Amino acid sequence: MKRKDADREFRGFLEGRVDRRDFVRRLLAAGASVTSVAALLEACSGGSKEPPKPAATPSAAPTQAASAAATQAASAAPSSAPAPASLSDLPEIEKELHIANWSDYIAEDTVSKFEKESGIKVKYSTYESNEEMMSKLQVGQAGYDIVVPTGYIVTVLAAQKLLFPLRKQYLPNFKNVAGLFVNPEFDPDNAMGVPWQWGTTGIAYRSDKVNPPPDSWGVFLDAKYKGKMTQMDDLRDTVGAWLKFRGKSLNSTDAADLEQAKKDAIAAKANLKAYVSAPVKGQLVAGDVWIAQLWNGDTAQAKVEEAKIEYVLPKEGAGIWTDSLVIPANAPHKRAAHEFMNFILRPEIAAGISEFTGYGTPVQPAMALMKNPVPYPSDEERKRLEYQKDLGAAAQAWDKLWTEIKSA
Amino acid sequence: MTARQRFLRFFHERPQLKAWALLAPGLTWLVVFFIVPLVLMLGYSFMPRNVYGGVDFGFTLENYGRFFDPLYLKIVLKTTLYALGCTAVCLLLGFPVAYAIARGGRFRNFLIFLVMLPFWTSFLVRMYAMMFLMRDSGLINKTLMDAGVIETGFEMLSTPFAVLTGLVFGFLPFMVLPIYASLEKLDHALLEAASVLGAPPAKRFFRVTLPLSMPGVVAGSLLVFIPALGSFLTSDVLGGAKEILVGNLVQNQFTSARDWPFGSAASFVMMTLVLGAVTLYLRVRDADEAMGK
Numbered sequence A: 001m002k003r004k005d006a007d008r009e010f011r012g013f014l015e016g017r018v019d020r021r022d023f024v025r026r027l028l029a030a031g032a033s034v035t036s037v038a039a040l041l042e043a044c045s046g047g048s049k050e051p052p053k054p055a056a057t058p059s060a061a062p063t064q065a066a067s068a069a070a071t072q073a074a075s076a077a078p079s080s081a082p083a084p085a086s087l088s089d090l091p092e093i094e095k096e097l098h099i100a101n102w103s104d105y106i107a108e109d110t111v112s113k114f115e116k117e118s119g120i121k122v123k124y125s126t127y128e129s130n131e132e133m134m135s136k137l138q139v140g141q142a143g144y145d146i147v148v149p150t151g152y153i154v155t156v157l158a159a160q161k162l163l164f165p166l167r168k169q170y171l172p173n174f175k176n177v178a179g180l181f182v183n184p185e186f187d188p189d190n191a192m193g194v195p196w197q198w199g200t201t202g203i204a205y206r207s208d209k210v211n212p213p214p215d216s217w218g219v220f221l222d223a224k225y226k227g228k229m230t231q232m233d234d235l236r237d238t239v240g241a242w243l244k245f246r247g248k249s250l251n252s253t254d255a256a257d258l259e260q261a262k263k264d265a266i267a268a269k270a271n272l273k274a275y276v277s278a279p280v281k282g283q284l285v286a287g288d289v290w291i292a293q294l295w296n297g298d299t300a301q302a303k304v305e306e307a308k309i310e311y312v313l314p315k316e317g318a319g320i321w322t323d324s325l326v327i328p329a330n331a332p333h334k335r336a337a338h339e340f341m342n343f344i345l346r347p348e349i350a351a352g353i354s355e356f357t358g359y360g361t362p363v364q365p366a367m368a369l370m371k372n373p374v375p376y377p378s379d380e381e382r383k384r385l386e387y388q389k390d391l392g393a394a395a396q397a398w399d400k401l402w403t404e405i406k407s408a
Numbered sequence B: 001m002t003a004r005q006r007f008l009r010f011f012h013e014r015p016q017l018k019a020w021a022l023l024a025p026g027l028t029w030l031v032v033f034f035i036v037p038l039v040l041m042l043g044y045s046f047m048p049r050n051v052y053g054g055v056d057f058g059f060t061l062e063n064y065g066r067f068f069d070p071l072y073l074k075i076v077l078k079t080t081l082y083a084l085g086c087t088a089v090c091l092l093l094g095f096p097v098a099y100a101i102a103r104g105g106r107f108r109n110f111l112i113f114l115v116m117l118p119f120w121t122s123f124l125v126r127m128y129a130m131m132f133l134m135r136d137s138g139l140i141n142k143t144l145m146d147a148g149v150i151e152t153g154f155e156m157l158s159t160p161f162a163v164l165t166g167l168v169f170g171f172l173p174f175m176v177l178p179i180y181a182s183l184e185k186l187d188h189a190l191l192e193a194a195s196v197l198g199a200p201p202a203k204r205f206f207r208v209t210l211p212l213s214m215p216g217v218v219a220g221s222l223l224v225f226i227p228a229l230g231s232f233l234t235s236d237v238l239g240g241a242k243e244i245l246v247g248n249l250v251q252n253q254f255t256s257a258r259d260w261p262f263g264s265a266a267s268f269v270m271m272t273l274v275l276g277a278v279t280l281y282l283r284v285r286d287a288d289e290a291m292g293k
Helices: A002-017 A022-029 A034-047 A058-075 A110-118 A130-139 A151-159 A172-176 A217-221 A235-245 A255-269 A280-286 A296-305 A334-344 A347-357 A364-369 A379-384 A392-407 B003-013 B015-044 B062-067 B070-102 B105-120 B123-134 B139-146 B160-184 B188-196 B201-230 B233-237 B246-254 B260-292
Strands: A096-102 A121-127 A193-206 A229-231 A272-275 A291-295 A309-312 A318-326 A385-387
Touching (some): A110 A121, A110 A334, A110 A347, A172 A364, A193 A235, A193 A347, A217 A229, A217 A235, A217 A291, A229 A235, A235 A255, A235 A318, A235 A392, A280 A291, A280 A296, A291 A296, A296 A309, A318 A334, A347 A364, A379 A385, A392 B070, B015 B260, B062 B260, B070 B105, B070 B260, B123 B160, B160 B233, B201 B246, B201 B260, B233 B246, B246 B260
Parallel strands (some): A096 A121, A229 A272, A318 A385
């Protein structure tokens, strides 16, 4: 019994941390090499009794590490970018494609299926933050054909003329995209991007410990759960939640709105155990944390381990996000990139991807093919959801606000 | 004369050229990967932030001006206190360890190997391991509760105690190794002389051993203090990210805030402060030594 507990906890610990964004980003920030991390994770997972669940396992890490290494070597070679095609047409389908995506954010067989079917050779590399990917595009030497920015980053990249407008004639499967993801605010007419995965940022809680179930961001102000709650370690998500709490836009740059959000955030901080994003999953499973601000997909991953974890969209509203596939303006294989986009918009392929990531698929017909699809928000819920926008010049004021909250 | 001999003679006759040839690889590496980025950062720190996150060309002192806000100065102070605390604890824990190893006889090399062992894993992985130990249902609390020592678990994680413990754990080897190096070279004849002249063990330690190990203590303290001042992982992982240290502030500028100029300016202010403090300390010490002699 004890032994099994320990095993489960260790695996939860691993899975909690082996999250595509936080864990690897921090590891890399700490100077660990991609291969050493992958080797370590593999060694660890090899020690546990049961095979880890596909949704959050490190099993994809070694292949990704290998491809990342291959990419590093390859990107040193000069890229031969062809002259931009005419507005309507692209030349013939290239034989190569270079995709850069977040780690653990695609099914293991997606790329190989595409290669087999199209005859296009895919180079696949990974990154850990929008900023990392963006700085590579800004320098202009990455040689990527597809990258996967979060919604408002698409706006920023498009404004800097770093993206290639999509040629819809090569994307017949775009018709499969659910209405919610067509013509998003951050990318009018889907001119630049094809939706990849989506999610919301709400509240995960332990139904066995929290009664009545929370329905408001105000739960973080309730001293009853002091020390058992966490909010995300991200200024946009946490400050955004407090703006929503007062009925404001989570993109507000109004000084009075922000001042109030700061007060609420500081009041809640006294009750918080920590500011932590994805890694909180392990603590929810272990029961150290009862209420956590979290994404729906990560909550779903935690629920696989512990059925008593539930998810709620607060009544005041919450954030929704969509990551999109986009083509950099100087991508060398633009037509092949379209082929890949069209490929992942096929229901069976899209279903496979979302089964792996645990996030929602924007491809409507894929829903019927999945065991546990993330349901689309109802019309009523949709009204409460808001996309993040780039803050532009207000980013400095927001960052100072965050520093003040953390220093309080 | 073979080509090899000609080659060797060429350099033998030109010692200065030989010195430069030997320096060249390391120097090139330093210039390309250290000096050039540093100069770039210095440049950035005087430029305005671009709305989309890069930099615009231009000149401004605003980035430095912003840093001297009481908000940020308080963060500098708090970070300095953490770093000083970490250095003090490392010194208290590290000196006896180094002393024991230096007297460790044939186990010496093995003990040194044990001190170095943590470096085989990444700093971050070690911090997560600490988290695993210290969390509410972690190994420490669970063991104590199962043994009936305590009823409810201690709240260790997300406290200043956790941050300090993490920093000490992370940097302790940097204290032990230099102190060991200076203790190992200690001439036993001096201790024997002190004995013969009637000094009791305590006096021998404070009058002979400690002063002679000072170079190691100073080196160790600097090696611990400086990285502790710049650390950002420990407060994030073990402190529950509820506090912000200078390292986190700089990291945020380069990631979420996309404000490279301010991040660069903050880095340069910290670098200047550290360099200034170290230089001042070394000056004072040299002056003291000169007076002593």
